[in-house]
Amino acid sequence: MKNPLMHIWMRFAASRVGRSIFRVGLPRSNLGRAQAMVSSFFLHLHPAKVHRRSLKFTTTLGLGLISLYLFLILIFTGVLLMFFYVPHPDQAYANMKDLEFVVSAGSLLRNMHRWAAHLMVLAVFLHMLRVFYTGAYKTPREFNWVVGVTLLLLTLGLSFTGYLLPWDQLAFWAITVGTNIAGYAPLMGERIQFILLGGNSVDSASLLRFYVLHVMILPGIMLFLLAIHLWRVRKDGGLARPDEEAVTVSEMEESSLPANKSYGLMGLARGCTPSVGINPEDEVLAWPNLLFREMLLFMATLIVVLLMAVFWNAPLEEIANPIHPPNPAKAPWYFLGLQELVAYSALFGGVIVPSLLLVALVALPYIDRSPKGVGAWFSGERKVAITLFTFCVLAAVILTVIGTYFRGPNWDWIWPWLEQAHSGH
Amino acid sequence: MNTVEKYYPWFAALGVTISILVLLGYFKDENREWKYWQREYIQQETEAATTEQELERAMRIPVEIRQILPIGLDRIDRCTSCHIAVEDPLYDGKEQPLAYHPNHSLHPVEKFGCTVCHRGQGLATEREAAHGNVKHWDQPMLVMEHIEASCAKCHAAAGIPGASRLVRGARLFEEQGCIG
Numbered sequence: 188m189k190n191p192l193m194h195i196w197m198r199f200a201a202s203r204v205g206r207s208i209f210r211v212g213l214p215r216s217n218l219g220r221a222q223a224m225v226s227s228f229f230l231h232l233h234p235a236k237v238h239r240r241s242l243k244f245t246t247t248l249g250l251g252l253i254s255l256y257l258f259l260i261l262i263f264t265g266v267l268l269m270f271f272y273v274p275h276p277d278q279a280y281a282n283m284k285d286l287e288f289v290v291s292a293g294s295l296l297r298n299m300h301r302w303a304a305h306l307m308v309l310a311v312f313l314h315m316l317r318v319f320y321t322g323a324y325k326t327p328r329e330f331n332w333v334v335g336v337t338l339l340l341l342t343l344g345l346s347f348t349g350y351l352l353p354w355d356q357l358a359f360w361a362i363t364v365g366t367n368i369a370g371y372a373p374l375m376g377e378r379i380q381f382i383l384l385g386g387n388s389v390d391s392a393s394l395l396r397f398y399v400l401h402v403m404i405l406p407g408i409m410l411f412l413l414a415i416h417l418w419r420v421r422k423d424g425g426l427a428r429p430d431e432e433a434v435t436v437s438e439m440e441e442s443s444l445p446a447n448k449s450y451g452l453m454g455l456a457r458g459c460t461p462s463v464g465i466n467p468e469d470e471v472l473a474w475p476n477l478l479f480r481e482m483l484l485f486m487a488t489l490i491v492v493l494l495m496a497v498f499w500n501a502p503l504e505e506i507a508n509p510i511h512p513p514n515p516a517k518a519p520w521y522f523l524g525l526q527e528l529v530a531y532s533a534l535f536g537g538v539i540v541p542s543l544l545l546v547a548l549v550a551l552p553y554i555d556r557s558p559k560g561v562g563a564w565f566s567g568e569r570k571v572a573i574t575l576f577t578f579c580v581l582a583a584v585i586l587t588v589i590g591t592y593f594r595g596p597n598w599d600w601i602w603p604w605l606e607q608a609h610s611g612h
Numbered sequence: 613m614n615t616v617e618k619y620y621p622w623f624a625a626l627g628v629t630i631s632i633l634v635l636l637g638y639f640k641d642e643n644r645e646w647k648y649w650q651r652e653y654i655q656q657e658t659e660a661a662t663t664e665q666e667l668e669r670a671m672r673i674p675v676e677i678r679q680i681l682p683i684g685l686d687r688i689d690r691c692t693s694c695h696i697a698v699e700d701p702l703y704d705g706k707e708q709p710l711a712y713h714p715n716h717s718l719h720p721v722e723k724f725g726c727t728v729c730h731r732g733q734g735l736a737t738e739r740e741a742a743h744g745n746v747k748h749w750d751q752p753m754l755v756m757e758h759i760e761a762s763c764a765k766c767h768a769a770a771g772i773p774g775a776s777r778l779v780r781g782a783r784l785f786e787e788q789g790c791i792g
Contacts, residue, residue, distance in 0.1 A: 281688065284735035288690070289677055295637040355748075479619045486626040493633040497640065504748045 220474040230478065232417055234425065236470040237477050240562075241426045247321075249484050250314035254342075255413070256488040257307040262406065264300040272352070274398035276391050279354035280506040287503070294500065301501035303492045304346050308521050311342045319551075319576055322561040322569060323427035329552035331419040334412055336549050341409045343521060348401035350519050351394060359507035360516035362397070363389050368518070368525060371533040388509070429562040514596045523590030524583050530598050544579065646693040646737050650675045653696045653710050660702070677737065682725040689725035689734035691742060715774075729762040730754060 199205045200212055211227075214220040221235035240246055271290055272282045286293035315335065318324055324332035351362045366389070370380035385392030420426070471477075518526045528536030547554075560566030565573060595601035650673075657670035678692040696710065697703035698721055703712040713721065719729070727734040732753035736742040744752035754761060760778040772778060785791060 281735060284733075288735060288737040288741070292637065292641050295641060475616045475619065479616065479623075483619070483622050483626060486623075486630060490626065490629050490633065493630065493637065497633055497637045505750060 214474055217472060220472045223474045224478075232421065233473045233477060234421065235473060237473050238425060238428060238465055239469045239471055240428055242471065242476055242480060246426060247317055248313075250310055250317050252481060252484055253488050254307055254310040254314050256485045257303045257310055257492070258409070258413070260303045260489065260492055261300060261307065264296050264303065265402065267296055268300060269402060274352065274394050276354055276394060276507070279352060279394065283353045283355070283503055287500075295496055298496035298499065298501050299492055302495040302499070304349060305520075306492065306495075308342055308346050311339050315339060316580065320573065321427060321564055322559075322566060324552040325427075325555070325558060325561050326552075328419070328423045328427065331416060331423060332552045333549055334416045334419065336545075338409065338412055338416060341405055341412065345401060345405045345409065346521065347519060348397040348405065351389070351397045352401065353503060354394065354507045356504040356507055356511075356513055357502060359389055359509070360512055361519050362393070363512075364516050364518045364526060365522055368522070368529055368537050371529070371537045373534065373538065376538075389507075427562040515594060515598055517590070517594075520587065520591055524586035527586045527590040527594070530594075644737065645739055646677070647675055649694045649709055650696055656710070680722060680725045682723060682728065685725060685728055687725060687727060687734055689727050690737050691726040691730075691732070691734060692721065693737050694739070694742070695726075727751075728765065729759065731762070 200209055211219065211222050214223045224230050224233045224235050268286070271286055271293065273279065283297070286297045290296075318332065318335065347362070347365060351358045366380050366383050369383060370376045372379060381387065383393070383396075384390070385396050517523060525537065525541060528540060530536070555572050557569070557572075559568035592603040593600055654670060654673050654675070657673065658667060661667035661670050677690060678696065679688050679690045680692065681688055692698055694709040695713075697706070698711075698713045699716055701712050701716075703710055704714070706712070725734065726732070730753050731751045732744040733742055733746070733749045733751070740746055741749070760772075760775040763772050763775045763778055764782075767775075
């Protein structure tokens with residue numbers, strides 16, 4: 188072998204120790220490539236073969252995988268950050284300064300964590316848009332859509348709980364605003380706010396429970412639902428394809444098969460798994476085609492996060508001061524659309540409209556039962572659904588942009604290119 | 613279709629980019645100002661050593677973050693990470709940051725720290741941030757002519773030796789009826 192490292196590795200893999208660890212070696216035949224997926228603990232979520240269409244970048248833009256990779260980066264950087272952080276108001280802010288000035292690679296770690304968090308909220312949102320616009324929530328993928336919406340809410344929850352941890356003015360007042368919005372819910376609002384904060388205002392109790400939620404409870408639930416979400420992708424027949432509907436093996440009848448054959452028919456596979464109705468010419472082996480693409484996408488995601496982390500610092504304002512609110516006090520950017528709505532009406536804008544939208548989102552696959560337009564971007568057979576959804580998405584984006592750039596002190600309208608967005612501290 | 617070789621250029625390109633970015637991040641982190649000044653101090657001590665013992669002591673000075681946690685003052689001051697010669701009278705009159713603090717024994721730095729008098733951002737280890745001349749730090753370092761303003765934190769303004777400006781100001785305050 189030309190490569191000496193490869194030679195040493197192959198010697199080890201062929202040894203008794205190596206063979207006891209790696210039951211199936213690196214694939215050298217198509218059988219081996221199929222086996223590599225099925226026999227590996229880490230890889231066996233993959234099918235042995237995938238549809239050719241699944242490999243094309245434009246099918247999904249890789250957004251689901253990007254969201255997953257960002258989550259993994261967040262877990263890795265988050266655990267390392269935990270070594271240097273104490274969730275108490277007397278120490279949290281100083282710990283931020285320690286990360287910036289003392290801890291080796293502390294700045295890089297914190298920046299990576301912050302930017303990956305923002306990117307993940309964006310990626311999850313875009314992934315939802317992709318799934319909608321390709322009609323990939325329709326039968327049999329309805330429940331996976333519901334799991335996905337829950338994952339979106341968990342992502343927002345993780346980002347929100349993490350937002351408080353630096354305990355600076357930005358954090359403190361963003362969470363004050365966010366929990367106040369939660370408090371507007373009728374009947375349960377005050378109780379919900381009290382449970383969130385562990386009291387009547389943002390204090391050491393809030394910091395502690397936000398920390399526990401952020402590092403343990405929400406990631407735990409997220410990992411659990413992620414496992415189900417990915418499992419369902421497999422079990423529902425892989426990525427949605429336009430020709431899925433055309434191949435309905437259930438329509439075949441046993442009597443239509445030729446009677447002059449010497450072999451018997453055992454049964455007809457129905458449903459989505461194992462892979463049913465895929466033309467063998469459209470299938471390719473997952474090793475290396477799918478797996479290597481996934482690995483490259485991870486590296487590309489890591490590059491984006493590293494680029495942002497090396498060149499832009501995560502913000503840190505003055506230490507939290509409960510008696511000095513900034514004007515305006517703004518929620519995190521993904522809740523600014525909500526805050527804008529609240530500015531019009533606390534109950535209607537802050538509670539009723541978002542709740543109705545959320546219910547509509549969850550119930551979407553059960554309301555839109557038309558089987559048309561699955562697997563194709565912006566299918567012409569789904570004009571009404573696409574129009575309605577786009578309207579809602581645009582409204583949400585516009586409200587968020589207004590809340591971010593066009594609202595100044597006292598939530599008055601400002602033109603951002605003319606005025607300062609924040610009053611003095 | 614199943615060959616792995618066609619992926620190698622991609623892995624190489626992305627792998628190299630990741631390595632470059634990690635190295636960039638690493639060097640940005642390693643290249644800290646305080647390390648430069650501590651090495652400068654060690655260099656000067658080594659050159660000024662006249663005996664074997666002094667030379668050995670100078671060469672064994674570690675390059676590390678130095679911080680003071682003054683008891684009862686609820687702060688961490690890392691100023692001595694750059695101002696490492698603050699307690700050394702041989703550096704009296706030398707150029708900052710390697711300069712001796714005049715009358716150091718009056719308010720020894722290990723007991724009082726630095727920011728209780730000089731203000732600034734003790735937690736920081738970079739010059740501008742440590743001097744507090746950055747956004748989101750509302751206690752920048754006092755300019756030297758205003759340094760006596762800090763004395764009144766602990767001392768009654770009326771009779772502080774060595775703070776003639778403050779004493780004069782306090783007297784003016786009373787004489788002109790500024791109080792009440």
